Amino acid sequence: SAVISQKPSRDICQRGTSLTIQCQVDSQVTMMFWYRQQPGQSLTLIATANQGSEATYESGFVIDKFPISRPNLTFSTLTVSNMSPEDSSIYLCSAYGGERSYNEQFFGPGTRLTVL
Amino acid sequence: EDKVVQSPLSLVVHEGDTVTLNCSYEVTNFRSLLWYKQEKKAPTFLFMLTSSGIEKKSGRLSSILDKKELFSILNITATQTGDSAVYLCAVSPRGNTPLVFGKGTRLSVIA
Numbered sequence: 400s401a402v403i404s405q406k407p408s409r410d411i412c413q414r415g416t417s418l419t420i421q422c423q424v425d426s427q428v429t430m431m432f433w434y435r436q437q438p439g440q441s442l443t444l445i446a447t448a449n450q451g452s453e454a455t456y457e458s459g460f461v462i463d464k465f466p467i468s469r470p471n472l473t474f475s476t477l478t479v480s481n482m483s484p485e486d487s488s489i490y491l492c493s494a495y496g497g498e499r500s501y502n503e504q505f506f507g508p509g510t511r512l513t514v515l
Numbered sequence: 516e517d518k519v520v521q522s523p524l525s526l527v528v529h530e531g532d533t534v535t536l537n538c539s540y541e542v543t544n545f546r547s548l549l550w551y552k553q554e555k556k557a558p559t560f561l562f563m564l565t566s567s568g569i570e571k572k573s574g575r576l577s578s579i580l581d582k583k584e585l586f587s588i589l590n591i592t593a594t595q596t597g598d599s600a601v602y603l604c605a606v607s608p609r610g611n612t613p614l615v616f617g618k619g620t621r622l623s624v625i626a
Contacts, residue, residue, distance in 0.1 A: 509556030
């Protein structure tokens with residue numbers, strides 16, 4: 400299956416700052432998604448990253464807080480803006496659809512974010 | 516609204532025990548059901564099930580789907596401490612839509 404890498408793997412940030420997380424897939428994929436997993440919780444979908452157009456956000460998530468880019472079929476970024484301690488979480492990039500992923504939705508290694 | 520419910524939410528067993536994890540779902544336009552194991556950060560893929568009654572097996576892990584009753588089970592035999600993890604069940608609706616996840620079952624295997 401395809402392989403996803405994420406950068407950074409972890410970061411500790413100050414309140415009020417922003418962090419951009421990068422997601423790179425080693426092959427072209429149809430769909431890319433961003434999830435958040437808060438401590439002790441399951442995965443919550445933030446948005447679907449659409450290539451060449453604005454991301455599709457789930458209820459409770461807005462573009463001003465979580466701007467997303469997807470300039471091509473292998474790369475996406477998620478920015479967590481104006482961070483607060485409530486944003487401390489694991490952020491996961493996910494993808495499916497392509498020659499090497501078939502119907503399996505697979506995940507990047509995640510970014511562990513701590514906001515002080 | 517699509518929904519996935521897993522039970523139990525947590526489970527503690529001794530090494531060598533056999534465990535069964537449950538997943539029930541309600542989803543429009545079902546395509547497949549997936550099981551993942553999550554130890555630290557990223558979920559790792561275990562199984563994808565699309566047809567009823569066909570067991571998928573990998574070592575000590577096996578899983579089966581019942582599309583009539585809308586549930587799946589994940590069995591782990593002869594558990595080891597390395598099986599300790601959160602096991603996530605997810606359903607994939609048809610089309611280019613993302614997975615719908617359950618809350619997971621936290622399994623702890625003690626020596």
